[in-house]
Amino acid sequence: MELLQLLSFGDTGWGDELLKGLGVTLALSLVTAPFAVIFSFLIAWGKASKYLALRTFSNCYTTVFRSLPELLTLIIIYYQLQALINVLARLVFPDANISLNAFAAGVVALTLVFSALGSEVVRSAYQAVGVGQSEAAAALGLRRPQIFFKVVLPQMWRHCLPAFGNLWLILLKDTSLISIIAVSDLVRYANMAIATTKEPFFFYSVLAVIYVSLAFLSGQIQAVLERRASATYRGGL
Known part of the structure; x- marks a missing residue:
């Protein structure tokens, strides 16, 4: 009971x-x-582009951010991107001093990493749909935006959902990394509590329960989305 009191609200x-x-x-x-x-x-589209420069950039983007550890990407974005922004800003405003918000740095870093992973998911989903669907829609007189949003994307989404669900779970766990750049997330507050109370096992157990609960809830939501996507696909047939 004394340990549970550590989870009470207030002072x-x-x-x-x-x-x-x-x-x-x-x-x-x-x-x-x-x-x-x-x-x-966007990156998956770049990989399939007819332009060599765009294909090269997209493939390099995926290779780099799939290879770098998420923590290293976060540190580079937080410190080096801020320096780069200031260098560019001072070309126009010599006295500029722009500070990059740590939360924003976390969003940028995680977006880079998970879009690199997600681009492979999208590419595989597009291959699963096949070009025949696009060709059939074009034969009916649909324009390219209509073909993508009304024919290809709904079918791709059904293939993407399981993999995107897994990436979402990884993203939830990797948010704990932002505590290293002084963002007051769940892990940072837990470490502060441990430093004060000297109860690491209790607070880490609480963290484990929270993350498992989030994963369970996410799995339930994913299952609902997959059922709806499958139902929509069968209805379209």
């Missing part, structure tokens, strides 16, 4: 801090995920 416990940290963790994941999905499609 006597760490419940409110952990709740704030959970909010930051979820916010980082929910902000990053849409950007990562959009960039996944």
Whole structure:
């Protein structure tokens, strides 16, 4: 019971801090995920482009950010991107001094990593649909945007969902890395609590329960989305 009191709210416990940290963790994941999905499609499109320069850039992008550890990417973005932005800004405004927000750096770093992984998911999904669908839609007189959004994308999405669901779980766990750049997420607050209370096993166990619960809830949502996507696909047939 004494340990459970450490999770109470107010000055006597760490419940409110952990709740704030959970909010930051979820916010980082929910902000990053849409950007990562959009960039996944853009990079996958670049890989299939008829332009050599665009194909080369997209393949290098995927190779680099799939190879670098997420932690290293985060550190490079937080420190070096900020320096680069200041160098460019000072070309126009000599006295400029721009500070990159740590949360924003986390979003950028995780977006780069997971869009590189997601681009392979999108490419595989497009191959699973096949060019025959596009050719058939074109024969019916549909324009290219209509072909993609009304014919190809719904079928691709059904193939993408399982892999994107796995990437979402990895993203949830990798948000813990942002604590290293002083973002007050769930892990950072837990480490602060441990430093104060000297109860590492208890707070790490609480973290484990929270992450497992998030994974379970995400799995339930993913199952619903997959059923809906399959139902929509069968309805379209």
